[in-house]
Amino acid sequence: MAENRLFQMVYLLLEKGSITAPQLANYFEVSVRTIYRDIDILSAAGIPVYTTPGKGGGISLQENFVLNKSLISEAEQEQILMALQGIRIVDVENTNGLLAKLSSVFQKKNVNWIEVDFSDWVKKEANESVFNTLKSAIFQNKKISFLYFSGKGESINRLVEPLKLVFKSKDWFLYGYCCLREKNRLFKLTRIKELELTSENFTRFVPPQIFEGVEKISEKTIPVTLAFDKEMSFRVYDEFSDGVTCNDDDSFLVKTHLPHNEGLFSYLFSFGDKVEVISPQSIRDELQIRLKKIQDKYIT
Template sequence: MRASRLLSLLLLLQTRGRMTGQQLAEELEVSVRTVYRDVESLSAAGVPVYADRGASGGFQLLDGYRTKLTGLTGGEAESLFFAGMPGPAAELGLGAVLAAAELKLLAALPPELRSRAGRIRERFHLDAAGWFHEADRVPWLTEIADAVWNQRRIELHYQRWGQPREVTRLVDPLGIVLKAGKWYLVASAEEKIRTYRVAKVLDARITDENFDRPPDFDLDEYWRSWAERFEASVYQGEMVVRISPRGLARLPHLVAQPIARAALATAGEPDEDGWVRVVLPTESINHARVDLLKLAEDAEVLEPPELRADLERTIVAMAELYGAPDS
């Protein structure tokens, strides 16, 4: 542990130049006294580190000195896949190794490239979460990620949508997916590959049992196929709608993307008023009502008749609620 800290201290001085004892202590999460002891140890080992006293002083390396001890550990190399996602990396338990990996990479770069890398970090940021949604609470994500990497079976206590609400499953974890700020576990259970939302995991116990990954399993291919099937299973109904040009333009901002895509794909020729007939997928009458009310007077339901009648009842009730008082 101390050897790792000494290397981190050395790399900090190499990449950032002069740093105060307090700055080093904050970066390394130790006391200033520990920093002074570590600097003495580096000096005793022949590293040319010296201190400038005074208000603008601090520790720095002799000009021109560069260490070659910048090899990445396995964990740090793995974390580089998340270099643009510090939030998800921290949730997976890779925050510390990601920071160490970035420091080692910066130390290994010549000054010009190091400056360019710094500019990239200052100018680009990836925020994987969707708008207007709170992030899932995923207290078991780190344990699940560890089991995925080490191919260890997990006993999951899981909350389902259907009955029974809570179940226990022994699963072989094959991969983890981050989709619109939500974490999903892809795992094999009872000889079937299933998808579990990590936020619904109530408890996870990593067992001592290892498992063999299916040799032909491709996580990326599985996820694309599963996502397509999931969307198809959700949108099992259809509605035929007459929609204005303004409504068609607003649609992608008001409804789910599968519905907006269907509108563009099925739009017929505009009538004399510019309105078009579209066929839209829907989950249910209730979901369709909510989507169509967002469009207000820019959409008219043609089919099915029960949806048209439902909207009529809703609009009448709203008119009674908001109508002008009797004079």
């Protein structure tokens, strides 16, 4: 208990700057004599704690003590605090407390200069239940079972060894070993339903970077040329960084590579009548077939 009190005392001094012995005694529910004994122990351990007598005085630490002793550079401290700002969306309660503590340790006052929110405008609240269950399963090395809705329109029960939570291309994914497919797979969190934590343990290697090296996950793409009306300028600049040509009438010609899967057509339809596929011809033909099916649904 004494060791824990000493640590908390150092943290309080870092946070408050200066605090009186009676205030510390009241906080820890010990005598003032015990507090002064603790101060002697801290001083003997090389921690520069000192007292200032008189009105307005108190117990303090030498200014910038932790920062000067820290092995973490100024840039690294800022990176840590920025990373904590980013993960608050999935663990607000715990992260806020940790952010406050590290801000005091690093002696950073302005830690609210950035706010990161991975959720979209429509679905503001993240699915904390799914996220936290997956996190627990990963930490405990427990297999999970769930009903998964794939991009092919299938709904299949899966038994998975969860390895890592991944944020990629505006969405959260679970990376794990699928016992059904007998290989590592990515599962989009929003498509995971009826999630359950099993009692089965597993042991499996977790790659440090799943999008690099041997474990790299690739997606087949095709070259596509698109013509956009000028009204789509905001999306063109939002979604394409290269291969963009602005025409004299403010329309756009975009040459890019897009995933060759079912999502390609959903993506193209999201532009409505403000885009035309110039090439390849196979995509133009498939779009005509799909448009005909849509049109048939509205013929009465």
